[in-house]
Amino acid sequence: MFAHLSIYPATHDQAIESRKRSWEHWGKRYGFPDQQSYIDRPGTYASLVPGDDDFHSLVVWVLAPRNDPETLDFMCACEVYRRELSVSRQAGSNLDPTSEEPIGYGVGAVFTPPDKRGKGYAKHMMRLLHWVLAPASSFPDPFPEQWGKPPTVPQNYGRGVVSILWSALGPEYYKSCGPYPGKDGWTVVPNxxxxxxxxxxxxxxxxxxxxxxxxxxxxxxxxxxxxxxxxxxxxxxxxxxxxxxxxxxxxxxxxxxxxxxxxxxxxxxxxxxxxxxxxxxxxxxxxxxxxxxxxxxxxxxxxxxxxxxxxxxxxxxxxxxxxxxxxxxxxxxxxxxxxxxxxxxxxxxxxxxxxxxxxAEGHQLASVKWYGEEDKVEWLNNER
Structure with missing residues (x-):
């Protein structure tokens, strides 16, 4: 059903289009006086894959047809920040936390326009997102064949040990967006x-x-x-x-x-x-x-x-x-x-x-997807 779609870092025009789409829903809610001021907020004009010198640049990702990845008629979009981490492994772990600077990602602004809702686009986008955030080696099974080819992993991606988001849709929606059908995605943690x-x-x-x-x-x-x-x-x-x-x-x-x-x-x-x-x-x-x-x-x-x-x-x-x-x-x-x-x-x-x-409840449901080998993980210093 979704094999003809994949996720891509947004072009400049797609990033602006994603902000235009969500202006009514989020821009007004956050008190921006007009659409242009909402579009101009951080990240729109630097929405391509960030370089090493711009660690926290925001990247807009879109779900789009494989045969037209730069279309402005994309299905849905989200925003991702690459973020620095401090990680402590449990006693007996065979992973060396000092071998490489750990990377995490923050995901937000998941938005599907009204005319494209009810078709599972956002859920599929979030499922695919795991495959560009985490190393393929962190998944026990290969990419699902029914989804087509795996998305291309750009520079500075595919290295994450964790990704987080805040759910306004309750505890189950993003949990159902796992890297495989039936596999858990982001799990709500108590706050x-x-x-x-x-x-x-x-x-x-x-x-x-x-x-x-x-x-x-x-x-x-x-x-x-x-x-x-x-x-x-x-x-x-x-x-x-x-x-x-x-x-x-x-x-x-x-x-x-x-x-x-x-x-x-x-x-x-x-x-x-x-x-x-x-x-x-x-x-x-x-x-x-x-x-x-x-x-x-x-x-x-x-x-x-x-x-x-x-x-x-x-x-x-x-x-x-x-x-x-x-x-x-x-x-x-x-x-x-x-x-x-x-x-x-x-x-x-x-x-x-x-x-x-x-x-914390409502739109404040902090949720975690851990890509490390451990079965249990704790998010420290989660102060918003």
């Missing part, structure tokens, strides 16, 4: 969402916690903290005892920590700061000193929310960090602060200042 009401938090924080030596970080400074944090994540993985099962963590450097900044540039008076760090971490460059990075969820017809995307903080300093964030957030009409997968040692302190813990 705990901690949220605070800004006004409640400001009232509950003790007076002595409101005093601290903190520096707010402009957009350009975020990358410095992300680089420090990435080095620390890598060092922690290398020095920790071998885990009982494989673990992986995406590294926030090389622009990943700054991904969300584009989404508020189009608003009047966009926020200036995207993080906070102790003055010690800024002046002494001591790894591990407290900091927090965040993004802004300013979506039409929804309460303004601040998402904490990365947090390194002791239990004792958590109220001070959160007070500084909440006090700044209030200036922009932000009513809620959210954090994913807060470390266990911080949860009790978070509750004292109004934090509520729930399981």
């Amino acid at each position: 705990t969402l901690t949220s605070w009401d800004v006004e409640t938090m400001l009232q509950r924080v003790d007076e002595d916690a409101k005093i601290g030596q903190w520096t707010f970080l402009e957009g350009g400074r975020v990358e410095e903290i992300a680089q420090m944090d990435s080095e620390l994540i890598t060092a922690e993985a290398r020095t920790a005892p071998p885990p009982k099962h494989a673990t992986f963590s995406f590294l926030p450097r090389q622009g990943l920590a700054q991904f969300w900044q584009f989404f508020v540039r189009h608003i009047d008076e966009p926020p200036e700061y995207w993080g906070i760090a102790s003055r010690g971490s800024e002046e002494d460059r001591t790894p591990g000193l407290p900091f927090a990075l965040w993004a802004y969820a300013f979506f039409p017809d929804k309460p303004r929310t601040l998402w904490i995307t990365r947090l390194r903080c002791s239990k004792g300093l958590l109220p001070s960090v959160l007070f500084q964030i909440a006090d700044y957030a209030k200036r922009f009409g932000i009513v809620k602060i959210e954090a994913w997968n807060l470390p266990d040692n911080l949860k009790e302190e978070a509750e004292k200042i109004g934090g509520c813990h729930t399981l």
Whole structure:
């Protein structure tokens, strides 16, 4: 049924067409003022396969006929980021994690236009995607004959040990998109969402916690903290005892920590700061000193929310960090602060200042496809 179709990195025109198609569905939802500003967001004009010097370039992939791969009448599209990883193998693994820098991929923006829905195109695209993200050697069986020839694997692809996505379609849809018929694809992993009401938090924080030596970080400074944090994540993985099962963590450097900044540039008076760090971490460059990075969820017809995307903080300093964030957030009409997968040692302190813990749901279903040999894997530092 699908043998006449395959997946291809989008041409320049196809990448623009994919954004035009999803403008009504996603562009307006994210508050872009017009279609062109949505088209111009990062990745559209650099949508071909990235080179080694542009590690995190976004690549638009399309499902198209084999006899006309550059057509603008393609069936569906998605977007893929290549991302740096830190991986720890379980004790006794015969794979050397230091032999090659591990690679992971983030998948998003899966979209089929209304006139092509109900035909299984998106599911087939996602099934084929495994065969360009992971080494063929990671699959126990050859490419299914009924799907035709395997897709061509371009430079910098076919090396992944994991791919992830966030499902807005429940836990089963992407799980059913495996590399073979009947084989699992992306599996939902549990995520705990901690949220605070800004006004409640400001009232509950003790007076002595409101005093601290903190520096707010402009957009350009975020990358410095992300680089420090990435080095620390890598060092922690290398020095920790071998885990009982494989673990992986995406590294926030090389622009990943700054991904969300584009989404508020189009608003009047966009926020200036995207993080906070102790003055010690800024002046002494001591790894591990407290900091927090965040993004802004300013979506039409929804309460303004601040998402904490990365947090390194002791239990004792958590109220001070959160007070500084909440006090700044209030200036922009932000009513809620959210954090994913807060470390266990911080949860009790978070509750004292109004934090509520729930399981992430809706469009927030983080899902993983592991291509390594291990049967079990844990996603560390998944903070959005």
